[in-house]
Amino acid sequence: MPWVYDGNHSVIAFDNRHLGLSIIKGRFNRAEVALSIDDEDLTRSSVTAVIDATSIDTGNERRDDTLRGDIYLDVARFPTIDFRSSAIEQEGSRYVIVGSLTLHGATHEVRLLTTINGELTDQRGITHRGFSAQIAIRRSDYGISTTLVEGVFMAADAIHLSIELETTLRD
Template sequence: MGLTARIRTRDGWAVSHAVVTLTDMTGAQVLRAEADAEGAVRDTTPLAPGAYTVIVTAVGYAPAASSAIVTASGRADAGNVTLARQGGTELPPPGPWTIDPAHSSVGAVAQHLGISSVHGRFTEFRGRIEIAPDETAKSRVEAVINASSIDTGNAMRDEHLKSPDFLDVVRYPEISYLSTGLTPAGSDRWTVHGELTMHGVVRPVDLNLAYLGTGADPWGGTRAAFRATAELHREDFAMNYNQVVQAGIAAIGTTLKVELDIQAVQGETLPQA
């Protein structure tokens, strides 16, 4: 008996400090519970059968409300409740934002032997976001990655990826991205249109961008968080190396899934921390 729920952010993290309030159809509060460290609510207060409203609040997040039905068993499951950061339905305040590499990640996933995945990341990069004051579509993103900073957790594989078979970092030491436009794709999602320069080839690449919210940091600044994904094909960037193993299966897949988790600090520079 009682109420169960799981409180999560839009990117799947538990909200451990969330408070869940249950009200009946008259608006009277019948239950109040706090999520545990895993974002779970497991309250055993007996509930009378009927319709209720579940209200979830947490500092720094927009409140969420949903309906719940308590069955004859005296329990209700609110399921997964997703909270959006305050300000999560629009882009951050206008002006320049500087990407913080220490609290961001640039990763890629490729298929290996047709049965598993190899995860890699670039450890050195820099970037800037310019939020346009009036027309969101005119906002800009630019980023530069040090191609030789590739890290897949295997030194031999990393050296091969740096070789002319793949990134050819001696001839092409940087990978760059420059946006050309922004199209809304939902209340807190956008498609970033831009051009990616890699291995000496320039191709149009769209990023699927989710804005996760804005908040203060411990150094007196303001930060915004984003998550973006894209799909790339190696042959589009003249990286055609392939070793075929038994049964015609390629050792390394030709498709790369790019995953970006970005924190940006408001202003032209990063805090000295």
């Protein structure tokens, strides 16, 4: 039986240090995720995700417009952020999802450290499974601006992504 991405109970979030002084947090509000989960051997599973880059949301519309612009995400040219797994490796009780991340027109292999948070069947008889994944990427690897202000990067090169993903088992 297939597991289906539950976008209503999932979050694709990020944080980035601004001027070395504070951490700005945000999220992407729209994504399509396709899963092929092998319950017998999770290392034979796969995942693809297409994140709508225009859905970036930091809670500040002016900042979001800047992030959508040509200095950063350039959503007019690159409207999506794409991930496609190529392998899943088990490391103790965790998994590493290896795959290609395409952002701002550049593609690099990444490794998402992933934890299975559990599985339960709710009072309606619907089975849910939760996952958490983390990764750090460098903007410069993807050709995204590294503007300096007084010798300090306006936004840090490192971007931390945190994914809380919930799936639902469908008949």
